[in-house]
Amino acid sequence: MAKGIKIYNKPAGGWGALKAVAEAVREEMGLSTHTRALLQMNQPDGFDCPGCAWPDPEHTSSFEFCENGAKAVTWEATSKRVTSEFFETHTVSELWEWSDHQLENQGRLTQPVRFDAETDRFVPVSWEEAFSRAAEALNNLDDPTQAEFYTSGRASNEAAFLYQLFAREFGSNNFPDCSNMCHEPTSIGLPKSIGIGKGTVTLNDFEQADAVFCIGHNPGTNHPRMLRTLADVSKRGKPVVVINPLRERGLERFQDPQSPGEMLTDSATGIDRAYLQVKVGGDVAVFKGIMKSLFDADAKDMAAGGSGLLDRSFIAEHTVGFEALKSDIENTDWDTIIRRSGLPREQIEALTDTYASAENVIFCYGMGITQHRHGTEAIQQMANLLLLRGNMGRPGAGICPLRGHSNVQGDRTVGITEIPNEAFLSRLDKAFGIKSPRAHGHNAVNALAAMRDGRSKTFIGLGGNFAVAMSDPKIAYDAFRSLDLNIQIVTKLNRTCLLTAHETIILPCLGRTEHDIQETGPQSITVEDSMSMVHASRGGLKPASDELRSEPAIIAGLAMATLPETAVDWKTLIADYNQIRDKIEAVFPDFFDFNERIQQPGGFRLRVGASQREWDTPDGKAHFLVMSGTDEDDGRDDTALTLTTIRSHDQYNTTIYGLNDRYRGVHGRRDVLFANRDDLADLGLEEGDVVDVRSGDRVLAGLTLVDYSISRGSLATYFPEANCLVGLDDKDQESEVPAYKSIPVTITKAEVSL
Numbered sequence: 001m002a003k004g005i006k007i008y009n010k011p012a013g014g015w016g017a018l019k020a021v022a023e024a025v026r027e028e029m030g031l032s033t034h035t036r037a038l039l040q041m042n043q044p045d046g047f048d049c050p051g052c053a054w055p056d057p058e059h060t061s062s063f064e065f066c067e068n069g070a071k072a073v074t075w076e077a078t079s080k081r082v083t084s085e086f087f088e089t090h091t092v093s094e095l096w097e098w099s100d101h102q103l104e105n106q107g108r109l110t111q112p113v114r115f116d117a118e119t120d121r122f123v124p125v126s127w128e129e130a131f132s133r134a135a136e137a138l139n140n141l142d143d144p145t146q147a148e149f150y151t152s153g154r155a156s157n158e159a160a161f162l163y164q165l166f167a168r169e170f171g172s173n174n175f176p177d178c179s180n181m182c183h184e185p186t187s188i189g190l191p192k193s194i195g196i197g198k199g200t201v202t203l204n205d206f207e208q209a210d211a212v213f214c215i216g217h218n219p220g221t222n223h224p225r226m227l228r229t230l231a232d233v234s235k236r237g238k239p240v241v242v243i244n245p246l247r248e249r250g251l252e253r254f255q256d257p258q259s260p261g262e263m264l265t266d267s268a269t270g271i272d273r274a275y276l277q278v279k280v281g282g283d284v285a286v287f288k289g290i291m292k293s294l295f296d297a298d299a300k301d302m303a304a305g306g307s308g309l310l311d312r313s314f315i316a317e318h319t320v321g322f323e324a325l326k327s328d329i330e331n332t333d334w335d336t337i338i339r340r341s342g343l344p345r346e347q348i349e350a351l352t353d354t355y356a357s358a359e360n361v362i363f364c365y366g367m368g369i370t371q372h373r374h375g376t377e378a379i380q381q382m383a384n385l386l387l388l389r390g391n392m393g394r395p396g397a398g399i400c401p402l403r404g405h406s407n408v409q410g411d412r413t414v415g416i417t418e419i420p421n422e423a424f425l426s427r428l429d430k431a432f433g434i435k436s437p438r439a440h441g442h443n444a445v446n447a448l449a450a451m452r453d454g455r456s457k458t459f460i461g462l463g464g465n466f467a468v469a470m471s472d473p474k475i476a477y478d479a480f481r482s483l484d485l486n487i488q489i490v491t492k493l494n495r496t497c498l499l500t501a502h503e504t505i506i507l508p509c510l511g512r513t514e515h516d517i518q519e520t521g522p523q524s525i526t527v528e529d530s531m532s533m534v535h536a537s538r539g540g541l542k543p544a545s546d547e548l549r550s551e552p553a554i555i556a557g558l559a560m561a562t563l564p565e566t567a568v569d570w571k572t573l574i575a576d577y578n579q580i581r582d583k584i585e586a587v588f589p590d591f592f593d594f595n596e597r598i599q600q601p602g603g604f605r606l607r608v609g610a611s612q613r614e615w616d617t618p619d620g621k622a623h624f625l626v627m628s629g630t631d632e633d634d635g636r637d638d639t640a641l642t643l644t645t646i647r648s649h650d651q652y653n654t655t656i657y658g659l660n661d662r663y664r665g666v667h668g669r670r671d672v673l674f675a676n677r678d679d680l681a682d683l684g685l686e687e688g689d690v691v692d693v694r695s696g697d698r699v700l701a702g703l704t705l706v707d708y709s710i711s712r713g714s715l716a717t718y719f720p721e722a723n724c725l726v727g728l729d730d731k732d733q734e735s736e737v738p739a740y741k742s743i744p745v746t747i748t749k750a751e752v753s754l
């Protein structure tokens with residue numbers, strides 16, 4: 001076996017997970033701080049876990065946290081600090097050579113700094129000077145649309161709302177955001193099908209589901225609290241079906257750390273009933289295959305005098321487009337389906353049987369579905385399949401996109417979008433007496449292209465690590481270095497901060513775990529989870545430094561400096577965040593009685609029409625949509641290898657906590673390439689060989705092969721290291737999400753083995 005590779009045979013969760021929590025905590029912070037921080041997490045008067053967007057049961061009593069949530073909290077609440085001495089000691093050229101892990105591992109930023117080109121160092125700057133330098137660069141632009149306003153999905157509703165207000169009063173709709181790299185196919189594709197770009201289920205629905213499909217997501221690492229929900233479905237004897245090229249431990253077996261009984265007896269719940277190892281990028285073919293055999297089985301049942309397998313009354317009352325879908329599926333041949341999915345017809349038929357035998361079905365999905373050239377199509381085909389049996393808008397059934405960042409859904413809800421509609425803009429204008437620009441703005445891919453081409457000249461990042469998270473980092477690095485202004489509002493140092501423009505400013509902000517005190521006293525913020533539940537979050541820890549400001553306060557500071565004639569009373573909004581929420585309510589009617597309703601333990605659920613079979617489409621119907629994806633020749637050779645990029649167990653997006661990926665058996669390294677044994681044999685390669693991976697002219701050199709349970713024709717390695725293989729134009733045609741998970745590649749033995 002290759003160095004650092006050890007097969008992991010135990011269940012996910014369990015003692016191993018608890019031990020990892022303890023270690024993370026010991027390393028990062030003192031014990032008393034840690035206990036306080038973890039005890040406040042996901043409590044009614046505590047803070048929302050910054051780990052993921054999976055909801056909490058009732059959000060009230062149970063002390064629920066998971067290993068990776070604890071890591072996220074301890075990483076933020078670390079006792080390590082980046083001080084002015086640090087920046088005096090290290091030049092930016094030197095820091096550039098450090099790893100992403102080393103950069104963030106220096107701890108929390110403590111004061112505003114700006115880049116001084118003469119000394120090649122960041123030097124302290126006062127908040128007021130930072131704001132006025134930023135204002136100068138922004139006001140020097142020929143046109144406000146030369147400014148990019150990036151949001152990462154940790155920003156609260158309050159911060160995001162003020163941010164879009166600032167940008168729009170300034171005159172730009174350029175809102176690249178992390179959603180553009182994540183669930184954009186959901187936001188773009190699902191409204192056309194069911195009238196809303198959000199999930200339709202709540203946690204209660206999982207208690208009533210007769211089958212749950214987990215497609216292209218890895219909850220053991222990325223949404224660990226979901227494992228318990230899935231284990232409960234399994235314990236009720238209902239099938240959990242997995243569609244994933246890799247065998248993921250958390251989806252096979254789970255030991256509940258919140259259930260001491262299970263831990264003491266060392267028993268684990270088997271989760272999956274069927275595990276289909278689809279070829280990377282083959283999901284559209286799977287959905288079409290299921291529909292094809294469903295139509296066949298339905299016809300047979302009808303011919304035998306049965307009532308069929310489709311929900312005909314639902315289809316008649318609630319949908320349009322059925323005939324077109326049916327004929328498209330009839331015209332798709334099995335050979336194509338089998339070749340594209342990599343699955344035998346019998347497996348697809350067995351899956352159809354499971355689907356059709358269950359009364360109520362939930363489909364859950366993540367990045368394994370969205371980050372493809374046909375990401376939007378995959379989601380719409382999933383919706384087609386659900387609609388055929390009326391699995392939408394009734395208890396125990398629906399669609400469940402697993403959102404990434406803890407408030408990425410909320411940011412969108414409160415106006416972070418480059419394609420705002422007129423109704424929203426006119427309400428915003430009316431609420432503040434401003435005139436928002438009407439022309440649509442840039443998403444992430446377009447923003448980077450505009451920066452590369454010199455059409456955009458300033459970038460403000462509200463969190464995140466844009467240049468590392470995006471495709472084609474080379475383009476991003478050069479583009480940032482040619483800007484007039486790069487501002488990063490962050491908690492920790494990262495590579496995007498080091499991309500120095502003419503003016504480069506790092507503004508350190510409070511994290512979610514910390515007290516946020518403004519003129520009227522301590523403040524709460526609000527977030528929206530994956531299931532449209534909105535609730536308050538209040539940090540309890542002492543801030544990492546007295547100089548930190550909250551995200552809303554920083555945005556207000558930038559706005560007041562940049563817009564001397566502003567129509568917005570920023571000071572009042574910042575003094576009391578209830579005032580911001582009143583304005584959110586004025587602009588978005590779904591937030592009625594906002595300040596009262598977040599007082600309720602657990603908060604409230606925003607309206608999701610499709611959950612009640614109210615379809616907010618132009619004709620009030622749900623739509624079967626026909627696409628040409630599976631048959632379309634997109635210039636790819638079906639027999640080539642396709643690389644997908646995944647998260648390790650020790651990382652949060654571009655934040656690398658450590659070098660282990662426990663459930664996949666990888667220890668102390670990330671430079672590995674997971675491959676199928678038979679593919680390796682065909683290529684004359686074997687586990688432990690060091691290879692170079694190529695996609696066109698792009699190369700990622702020196703990965704060590706690991707023989708892994710992965711579908712044939714498929715390879716996997718870690719993000720963000722592999723982003724150099726993804727071109728900026730390699731994206732879903734509809735939503736423009738980068739195709740991070742279907743990179744056509746070839747592999748060859750490295751010239752020099754390491």
Ligand SMILES: Nc1nc2c(c(=O)[nH]1)N[C@H]1C(S)=C(S)[C@@H](COP(=O)(O)OP(=O)(O)OC[C@H]3O[C@@H](n4cnc5c(=O)[nH]c(N)nc54)[C@H](O)[C@@H]3O)O[C@H]1N2
Binds near residue numbers: 182219243245278367
């Ligand atoms: N601890 C931790 N938690 C996180 C994050 C983190 O980095 N660390 N990130 C957060 C964010 S922003 C997000 S968006 C979510 C991401 O959560 P996930 O969506 O679970 O993210 P990925 O690791 O990208 O995993 C995708 C899964 O899809 C599978 N897959 C890859 N290609 C395909 C394919 O073609 N078809 C199918 N069916 N499956 C495929 C992979 O094997 C993997 O199991 O997690 C959030 N939570």
Ligand SMILES: Nc1nc2c(c(=O)[nH]1)N[C@H]1C(S)=C(S)[C@@H](COP(=O)(O)OP(=O)(O)OC[C@H]3O[C@@H](n4cnc5c(=O)[nH]c(N)nc54)[C@H](O)[C@@H]3O)O[C@H]1N2
Binds near residue numbers: 155
């Ligand atoms: N190849 C490949 N690329 C991908 C993906 C993939 O699966 N494969 N996934 C994509 C996805 S789903 C996403 S969401 C993006 C993620 O893209 P981003 O959201 O841009 O990246 P993160 O790594 O989450 O951002 C980490 C930084 O956020 C800052 N930060 C942390 N907490 C806070 C806070 O509370 N406030 C503020 N202001 N800053 C904070 C820290 O300084 C930290 O360095 O990456 C995308 N890129």
Ligand SMILES: [Mo]
Binds near residue numbers: 178183405
């Ligand atoms: Mo994400």
